[in-house]
Amino acid sequence: MKNRDKVSSTANESDSNHSRRSFLKATGASTVSVVALAGCSGSGDGGSDGGGNGDSGGSTGSSSDDLTEVNMVMPGTGFQGMMMDHVLEEGILEEEMSERGYTMNLQETFEGAALFASGGPDFTTMSTFEAARLSAERDLDLVSFGRLAPNFMGWWVEKGGELDPQNSGSTQNSIEQLATGSGQIGIGSWAGGHVPPDAMIVDRVYDGYAFGEGNSDFNVVTANYGAIPQLVLQGDLAAGSTSPVHGVARQLGDNGDPELTPLFNAAAILDENDYGVPLLNSLTTNQQFIDENEGACTALLQTWTRGMDWLFNNPMDKIKQSQEENLELLHLENTDQAQYLTDWGINMSLDNDYPIVYKDVAWEESTVEADKAFLSTAQDAGFIPDGYQDRLSWVQLPVE
Numbered sequence: 001m002k003n004r005d006k007v008s009s010t011a012n013e014s015d016s017n018h019s020r021r022s023f024l025k026a027t028g029a030s031t032v033s034v035v036a037l038a039g040c041s042g043s044g045d046g047g048s049d050g051g052g053n054g055d056s057g058g059s060t061g062s063s064s065d066d067l068t069e070v071n072m073v074m075p076g077t078g079f080q081g082m083m084m085d086h087v088l089e090e091g092i093l094e095e096e097m098s099e100r101g102y103t104m105n106l107q108e109t110f111e112g113a114a115l116f117a118s119g120g121p122d123f124t125t126m127s128t129f130e131a132a133r134l135s136a137e138r139d140l141d142l143v144s145f146g147r148l149a150p151n152f153m154g155w156w157v158e159k160g161g162e163l164d165p166q167n168s169g170s171t172q173n174s175i176e177q178l179a180t181g182s183g184q185i186g187i188g189s190w191a192g193g194h195v196p197p198d199a200m201i202v203d204r205v206y207d208g209y210a211f212g213e214g215n216s217d218f219n220v221v222t223a224n225y226g227a228i229p230q231l232v233l234q235g236d237l238a239a240g241s242t243s244p245v246h247g248v249a250r251q252l253g254d255n256g257d258p259e260l261t262p263l264f265n266a267a268a269i270l271d272e273n274d275y276g277v278p279l280l281n282s283l284t285t286n287q288q289f290i291d292e293n294e295g296a297c298t299a300l301l302q303t304w305t306r307g308m309d310w311l312f313n314n315p316m317d318k319i320k321q322s323q324e325e326n327l328e329l330l331h332l333e334n335t336d337q338a339q340y341l342t343d344w345g346i347n348m349s350l351d352n353d354y355p356i357v358y359k360d361v362a363w364e365e366s367t368v369e370a371d372k373a374f375l376s377t378a379q380d381a382g383f384i385p386d387g388y389q390d391r392l393s394w395v396q397l398p399v400e
Contacts, residue, residue, distance in 0.1 A: 066101070067097070067098060067101055067102055067103040068101055068102050068103070068293070068296070069102070069103050069104075069105060070097075070102055070103070070104055070105070070122045070123070070293065070296050071104070071105045071106075071107070071120070071121040071122050071123070072104060072105070072106050072107070072121055072122065072123035072124065072300070073106075073107045073108075073109050073111075073112040073115050073116070073120075073121045073123075073124050073125075074106070074107075074108070074109075074112060074123075074124065074125045075108065075109070075110050075112070075125070076108035076329075077225075077226070077329055077330075077331070078245045078246075078329065078330060078356070078357075079245065079311060079315075079330070079345070079346070079356055079357050080125075080148065080149070080281070080357060081329045082311065082318070082319075082326050082329050082330065083304075083307035083308060083310070083311050083357075084106070084307065085322075085325070085326075085329070086307055086310055086311075086318075087303050087304075087306065087307045088106075092303055092306055092307065093299075093300075093303045096299040096300075096302050096303045096306075097296065097299045097300075097303075099299070100295035100296065100298065100299045101295060102293070102295065102296045102299060104296075104299075104300070107121070110188060110189045110191060110192060110225070111189065111191050112124035112125055112126060112191075113126040113130050113134065113191055113193070114191050116284070117134055117138060117140070122285055122289050122293075122296070123283065123284065123285050123297075123300060124284050124285075125148060125281040125282065125283065125284065126193060126281070126282065126284050127151070127193040127196075127278065127279040127280055127281060127282055128144050128147075128279050128282050128284075128371055128375060128392065128394075129193070129196050129197065129278050129279065129374075129375065129378060129383075129384070130193055130196060131144060131282070131284050131392055132375050132378075132379075132384045132388040132392050133196065133383075133384050133385065133388070135388050135391035135392045136384065136385035136386070136387045136388040136391060137385060139391070140286060140391060141286060141287035141288070141391050141393075142284060142285070142286055142287065142391060142392050142393075143284065143285050143286065143287055143290050143392075143393050143394070143395050144282045144283065144284050144363070144371075144392070144393075144394050144395070145283050145284075145285065145290065145297050145301060145363065145394075145395040145396075145397050146282060146283035146300075146301050146304060146361040146362060146363065146397075147279055147281075147282050147283075147358055147361060147363060147367060147371070148279070148280075148281035148282055148283065148304070148357060148358060148361060149279065149280045149281045149355070149356060149357045149358060150267045150277050150278065150279060150280060150354045150355065150358070151193065151194055151197050151266040151267050151270075151277075151278045151279060151280040151354075152243055152245075152265065152266070152267055152280065152345065152352070152354045152355070152356055153194040153241060153242065153243045153246070153265075153266055153280065154241070154242075154243065154262045154263065154264045154265040154266050154268075154269075155185070155198070155239050155240070155241055155262065155263040155264055156229065156232060156239065156240055156241075156242050156243075156248060156260040156261065156262050156263065157174065157232065157238065157239045157260065157261060157262075157263055158232060158233060158235075158259070158260060158261075159253075159257075159258065159259050159260055159261040162177075162182075163177060163178070163182065163183075163238060163239060163263070164261055165261075165263065166261075171206070171263050171264055172206055172207070174239075174263050175202060175206045175207075175209065175263065176206075176207075178218055178238060178239055179202075179209050179217045179218055181219065182238055183219070183237065183238025183239070184219045184220065184221050184236075184237050184238055185218050185219065185220050185221070185237065185238065185239045185240065185241065186220075186221055186222070186223045186228045186231055186232070186237040186239070186240040186241070186242075187220060187221075187222055187223075187228075187240070187241045188222065188223065188224065188225035188228065188241070188246075189222060189225075190212075190213040190222070192241075193279075193280045193281060194241055194266060194280060195211075195212075195241075196278075196378075196383060197266045197270060197278045198211055198241060198266065199211040199212055199383065200270070200275070200278075200378060200381060200383050201264060201266060201269055201270065202217075202218075203381075203383075204273070204275070204381050205264075205269055205270075205273055221237070223237070223240075225242065225246045225247070225331075226246060226247045226331040227247070228240035228241070228242045228246065228247060229242055229246070229247040229248045229250065229251050229258075229260055230247065230250075230251070232260060233251055233259055233260060239263065242260075243356075244258070244340070244341050244344050244345060244356075245330060245331070245341060245345060245356050246331060247331040248260050249330075249331075249332060249337045249338075249340050249341040249344070250331060250332055250333055250337055252336065252337055252340060256336070256340065258340075265352070265354065266278065267353075267354040268353065268354065270374075274377070275374060275377045275378065275381070276370060276371075276373050276374030276377055277354065277370070277374060278374055278378075279371065283297075283300060283301060283304070283361070285297060287393070290395060294397070297395075297397060298397050298398070298399075301361065301362060301397050301399055302399055302400065304361050305360075305361055305362065305399045305400075308357065308358070308359050308360075308361060309359070311346075311357070311359075312346065312359045315342045315346050315347075316335070316338065316339060316342055319335070319338050319342070320335070323335070326338075341356075344356075345357075361399075362396065362397060362398075362399045363394050363395070363396045363397075364396065365396070368394045368396070371394070372394075375388070375392075
């Protein structure tokens with residue numbers, strides 16, 4: 001099945017620049033509707049069978065005809081999209097995959113968890129929160145082999161508006177007003193990794209409100225992630241689940257601060273209330289796939305590690321290297337906004353304790369234990385079914 005948004009890690013060099021850019025930028029922040037991926041033969045266990053040869057070691061220097069094709073879906077925006085753009089253009093993904101006997105197809109979508117659950121792609125970037133729920137609800141044996149980003153998203157409102165906690169009296173009061181009909185809340189997708197923590201926050205931290213598709217105390221609408229901040233600012237939405245990298249940084253006022261203000265930051269509010277820090281993204285596959293294709297998982301983790309090393313080494317310089325394209329990926333208009341975003345989410349020099357992306361993505365014993373602790377509190381709070389512990393595992397793969 002042809003799909004113009006699919007990009008192979010062994011794409012023909014003559015059209016690679018266009019095709020690799022189109023993967024990450026053709027639709028901007030919009031969701032790409034994906035029905036199938038070439039080469040996928042769904043195993044019904046979350047992901048394909050990886051092409052069937054199960055050779056985790058692979059062979060160096062193989063032709064593309066000898067490589068096992070594997071498939072991945074991920075959002076193509078933000079710093080993760082910028083990093084993936086780099087590793088595609090520089091041939092890093094192709095190098096790491098082909099050395100181990102694989103070739104990777106990538107697809108941009110915000111619906112990765114749903115597609116993965118249907119048995120399509122081999123890899124996705126769902127959070128371990130989502131993976132825990134999915135594993136228990138669908139009887140799937142899932143594996144996380146890398147942590148990509150904490151849930152730095154939150155609910156934002158107009159600064160100085162009636163829902164600004166400075167005017168409403170508190171975040172609790174603002175949440176109550178939203179729950180009683182004071183306008184619509186915008187989210188990018190019910191499949192977004194921020195939705196389960198959002199639901200946990202308004203239920204457990206802010207007095208038992210429901211937040212979910214088909215069961216919500218709030219008037220919720222979906223909109224393009226990159227458009228939500230502007231929709232809040234112009235009054236079309238009362239609040240939005242968003243972040244600086246989703247467009248808030250584009251709304252800088254004369255003082256250099258955003259014209260929106262957060263009601264809460266998901267990672268911060270859950271951590272402050274002793275629930276721990278939820279992930280927004282992690283590298284996820286199923287147990288059968290990693291058992292048979294550990295080399296592909298190692299190649300992806302190694303690629304991500306190299307990409308993050310590149311990004312964190314003077315991120316503003318990296319943005320300026322392909323300024324027009326990278327500003328588009330980051331939903332920004334100029335370098336002043338890019339500086340704010342970088343200071344907020346990577347340099348950590350502003351009022352934020354949780355990065356936009358993790359530099360060190362491989363799981364370590366301490367980070368695994370911290371993630372398990374968060375999921376345990378989420379289960380105790382009723383947001384993850386019993387039994388996920390027997391279905392979800394964390395794998396620590398070596399990286400150079």
